[in-house]
Amino acid sequence: MHKPTLVRRLLLVFTCLIFIALNLAVVCVFRSSPSNLCGTAQENLTHGSFDVENRHPADLGDVAVVGQSFNEIVDSVVPRVKISDVDCKLLFEGDLDELHYAEEIMTQTQRHFLSDERMFLKSKNCTKFVKERQYILSSLTKEEEEFPLAFSIMVYKNAEQVERLLRAIYRPQNFYCFHVDNKSSPAFLNAMTSLSSCFDNVFVANTHVNVVWAEVTVLDAELVCMEELFKRYYKKWKYFINLTGQEFPLKTNMELVKILKAYGGANDMEGTLKRTFFRRNMDRFTKEWDGHLHLTGQTLPPAPFGIVPTKGAVHITATWGFVNFTLTDPIAKEFLKWTRKTHRACETFFTSLNHNPHLMVPGSFTGSAEALETKPFMTRYKIWVDESIPFCGGKFVRAICIFGLEHLPRLFVRNELFANKFHQEFQPYTLDCMEEWHYNKTRLGYSLPFNTQHYRSLPFVKDKII
Structure with a gap:
């Protein structure tokens, strides 16, 4: 009569010990964030009517507790973005009523953006700045950590828009170089220098070229950042992508990594004879x-x-x-x-x-x-005024389309990696909605399949020198 009771008690004790051991176990999931800037929530990120929920990267160091699902971890690290004034989902679907409503709001209200001086002051306190702006300070996956990228970004004005681009593409395993035009204002240079100082893997190039459109100085500026990334981080990255401060990603970092791995060592460059x-x-x-x-x-x-x-x-x-x-x-x-x-x-x-x-x-x-x-060109989605399909959904400036709200339904289905150009002061909900879409795709993308077959079948991937 007593033996079954004893067995049950032993089984109960054994089960409890296993439960305690599992809860004490840890698994390495995240990289340490640069400069240990990760922390707890303080306040919402806002610019105009753009609100980010009060979630911030948790200071997990190198470990996360077993029992927390990967999606839960991602959800705690990636900002949850929602525009409060308009429904971005409807705008991406091309809903005309929502489009007219958004246009009416933009006509009736004046949006105020951060000046370069203000960006300089806000970024002086790096810990607070990175928390408030909600940078993703984790590589998130081993695949991304083991496939670091190098970015050069040509900039000359509007520090806030540049910072929004950096925030969208930032990961601690990647490397970033800003080339600041020699014609840029001292306030802009100060803002970019201060912003870069908040991260170990972001820097402003030492040389500042006086860039003149269509002349060799454009190439000189590109080579400045390319060379500094090459020398500073020798053999530490897999691919180099050059950007300007008026672009925005169409792919998440995870998608970029999968696409570039699908390239199998191929370059993507436009070319015509x-x-x-x-x-x-x-x-x-x-x-x-x-x-x-x-x-x-x-x-x-x-x-x-x-x-x-x-x-x-x-x-x-x-x-x-x-x-x-x-x-x-x-x-x-x-x-x-x-x-x-x-x-x-x-x-x-x-x-x-x-x-x-x-x-x-x-x-x-x-x-x-x-x-x-x-041969397709996947690096950049850009519309020139003289193209056979002249639809811009925004406005043309110097023969290039500045994307507006009407173009949102076309942007999110593109296969290219980045889109050029955006002006944050022109129909500002455009860039706001791009941010909402991009961050939500980052957060949800790890639970969804990503098919790279289109990229594997590209001509420059099939016909390349290894």
Whole structure:
């Protein structure tokens, strides 16, 4: 009669011991945040009518308690964003009533943004700033931690919008370089320097180029950040992506990692021969740049090493191997000298290295000239005024579409990695809703499948030099 009771008691004690052991166990989930800036909630992040729920990255250090699901952990780390004045979901669905309602609000109310001086002051207290702005201070997954990215960001004004871009793409395992234009105001430079000082993996480039649109100075500025990222974090990142301060991501960091892994070492760069030859026939003389453009009177010689120049966007997604070749190989250095004498060198240098397979540049395209003209470009979604589909859903400035509310239904279904351009003061709910969508996708994306087949089947992925 007593033996069953004793057995039951022993089983009960054994069960309790297992329960206690499981609750005391820990598993390594997160990286430590840079500068130990993670903390508890203090106040909501607000800019205008944009509100973020009062959730902040928990200071978990290197561990999280067993029993808490991964989705619960992500939910505690990633900001929960909700616009209070308008329904972004309806705007993304193209609801005309909600569109007209949002336009009416924007017409009747004036939005106030942070000045560069104010951004400087707010970012002086790094701990408070990072808490309030709700930076994601965890790599979130081992896959993301083991696939760090390097970003260069060309900036010249509007520190708040630049900070919103950084906040959207920031992860502690990635690396970020700001090139501040030499023409930028002291207040803007101070704001960017102060912002960067809050993170171990963010910095302002030491050199400040006086950037002039369409001239070689654009390329010079890009090379400044590329070289500093290359030297500071030698072999510590997998891919390089260059941005400007007026862009916003269409993919989460997790999606970027999966896409770039699907590329399998391929570069993504725009390239065409047709527009290049037309332009080169117009450039009968070499050019020199000393702050002003000069014709030398000398005919432009052929490009060295049998390179056939191609034309393409300065925005690129490039492997570490491509960057290494660009900065260190004698062929690239000699071609750079030749490129400096051409018009729009920024649209010639990177793309030509990527589309001349005899150079054996890592990740470069090996397809035919015919394939080059139809090859998709996934790095950037941008609309020019002279394109066959001129719909902008915003306004055109210097021939480029500034996205507005009407374009939201098109933006969130794009396959590109980033969209260019946004002006936060133009129809400000546009960028607000992009933030809401992006953060919510970040938080929910880990429980949803992400199909990379489209990216694996791209021509530049199939035809590449490894």
